[in-house]
Amino acid sequence: MTLTxxxxxxxxxxxxxxxxxxxxxxxxxxxxxxxxxxxxxxxTAQAYENEKHVGRGIRDAQLPRExxxxxxxxxxxxxxxxxLQASIDQSLDRMGLDQLDxxxxxxxxxxxxxxxxxxxxxxxxxxxxxxxxxxxxxxxSQMADAVxxxxxxxxxxxxxxxxxxxxxxVLEAAHSLGMSITAFSPLAQGKVFDEPVLKEIGEKYGKSAxxxxxxxxxxxxxxITIPRSSSPDHLAANNxxxxxxxxxxxxxxxxxxxxxxxxxxxxxxxxxxxxxx
Ligand SMILES: NC(=O)c1ccc[n+]([C@@H]2O[C@H](COP(=O)([O-])OP(=O)(O)OC[C@H]3O[C@@H](n4cnc5c(N)ncnc54)[C@H](OP(=O)(O)O)[C@@H]3O)[C@@H](O)[C@H]2O)c1
Numbered sequence: 107m108t109l110t111x112x113x114x115x116x117x118x119x120x121x122x123x124x125x126x127x128x129x130x131x132x133x134x135x136x137x138x139x140x141x142x143x144x145x146x147x148x149x150t151a152q153a154y155e156n157e158k159h160v161g162r163g164i165r166d167a168q169l170p171r172e173x174x175x176x177x178x179x180x181x182x183x184x185x186x187x188x189x190l191q192a193s194i195d196q197s198l199d200r201m202g203l204d205q206l207d208x209x210x211x212x213x214x215x216x217x218x219x220x221x222x223x224x225x226x227x228x229x230x231x232x233x234x235x236x237x238x239x240x241x242x243x244x245x246x247s248q249m250a251d252a253v254x255x256x257x258x259x260x261x262x263x264x265x266x267x268x269x270x271x272x273x274x275x276v277l278e279a280a281h282s283l284g285m286s287i288t289a290f291s292p293l294a295q296g297k298v299f300d301e302p303v304l305k306e307i308g309e310k311y312g313k314s315a316x317x318x319x320x321x322x323x324x325x326x327x328x329x330i331t332i333p334r335s336s337s338p339d340h341l342a343a344n345n346x347x348x349x350x351x352x353x354x355x356x357x358x359x360x361x362x363x364x365x366x367x368x369x370x371x372x373x374x375x376x377x378x379x380x381x382x383x
Contacts, residue, residue: 107144107348108144108146108211109121109324109348111327111330112155112327112328113164113259113261113262113284113286113328114259114261114283116148116261116338118175118236118261118262118286118330119145119146119147119175119242119330120323120324120329120330121145121146121147121220121324121330121331121332121333121347122145122147122148122149122175122177122319122329122330122331122343123136123137123140123141123147123148123154123332123333123334123341124148124149124290124332124333125137125148125149125150125154125156125334125336126151126154126334126335127154127162128154128156128293128299128312128334129155129156129159130156130159131159132159133156133157133159133160133163133338134160134162134166135158135338135342136163136335136336137159137162137163137164137166137167137339138163138166138318139165139338139341139342140163140341140355141163141164141167141169141313142167143338143341143342145341145345146173146174146175146308146346147163147174147175147176147177147207147330148160148163148174148176148177149178149264149288149332150173150176150177150178150201151178151179151181151182151210151212152178152179152181152184152193152196152293153179153181153212153304154199154210156217157178157197157200157201158200158201160201160204161194161201162202162203163205164176164201164202165202167323171203172265174207175207175208175381176201176203176206176207176208177206177207177208177209177210177346178194178197178201178206178208178209178210179201179209179210179211179212180193180194180197180209180210180211180212180227180309181193182211182212182213182215182218182375183210185211185215185218185222185223185226186218186221186222186223186226186293187223187225187226187229188226189226190223190226190227191235191339192208192224192231194206194230194235194236195235197209197336198235201369203258205235205236205237206222206235206237207232207236207237207238208234208237208238208239208240208261208262209227209230209231209236209238209239209240210240210241210242210262211223211227211240211241211242211244212242212243213242213243213375213376213377214241214243214244214245214248214377216370218285220251220252220255221255224252224255224256227239227256227257228256228257229240231258232257232258232281232383233246236241238258238259239256239258239259239260239261240260240261240262240263240264240285240288241262241263241264242263242264242265242288242290243264243265243266243376243377244263244265244377245377245378245379245380246276246279246327246380247277248282248377249263249280249283249285250279251278253283253285258352259284259285260283260285261285261286262280262285262286262287262288262330263276263280263285263286263287263288264287264288264289264290264332265287265288265289265290265302266289266290266291266369266370266371267287267289267290267291267329267331268279268289268291268292268293268297268298268319268370269294269298269301269304269319269360269361269363269364270294270297270301270362270363270364270366270368271294271342271366271367271368271369271370272364272365272367272381272382273287273364273382274364274382274383275381275382275383278339278382280317280363281328285328286328286329287328287329287330288329288330288331288332289323289329289330289331289332290332290371291370291371292319292320292323292331292332292333293316293319293333293334293344294368294370295370296369297370298316298319299314299315300315301315301363303359303363304318304319304360305359307352307356307359307360313350314343315345316333316340316343316344317343317344317346317347318352318360320333320344320345320347321350321351321352322346322357322360322361324341324347325351325357326357332374364382367382
């Protein structure tokens, strides 16, 4: 079953497979296994240095191309006019694809005007290199600027989002702009597994804390989530969330864990994050 969320008339699968840190044959095998297990979105990036093997995994799975959503992200060094389009061409080449479904700007880059980068991204979109465009790690004001400067809709902002971080400002901003949010590090890079509330709710349904977390994302409107695993068993389990439903009270209990407000990904080039009130 492929759950989707609609933004700007586009149906986007809500569960994708993350591939950061998966390399070479592991990336290839896991991508093929993920597609076999029912994932219909694959998330990679130029910076992950695995686009070639991700492309091989996609071919191994032999799914009709139109049934799979493939996202990559352009690294910040490629944000100038011309460089950006050339880098997407190289991504397509490495992956052995004619077109991407979604290309994201991986991080905001203070050194290149956003207008120039978005003109280049819109040009890549107009040339058919990607069906859709979006951003990642953008703050609320950067999201608003991107929307103003772009001809094509900015369909998502991919940001860190798991039960332990308070992302209320970006979630509200995305909602009011009609955009989706793609939740990265949705399992808090493993931290969800020992969380007592998630474990307790999981016991009721015969599910793991990770499955409860993925289900919590799937029941939030406008949210896409992209858990990663290097294990075929884990990745299949993470997508096995279609046979139970969290009650509003359980959803609320998990949402209230955001009071921890723990950010895991905060490199030196990060923007000034929005603080939850
Ligand atoms: N845009 C950005 O700047 C950005 C930043 C970070 C991440 N991302 C994207 O988001 C994706 C997901 O985030 P993430 O990779 O940081 O971490 P994550 O998905 O939150 O967690 C991955 C970790 O959880 C473990 N795991 C997964 N399922 C499990 C299960 N069922 N049982 C036990 N352990 C399990 C994995 O170990 P095993 O391999 O052993 O299963 C791995 O160590 C990335 O792969 C990437 O595509 C984007």
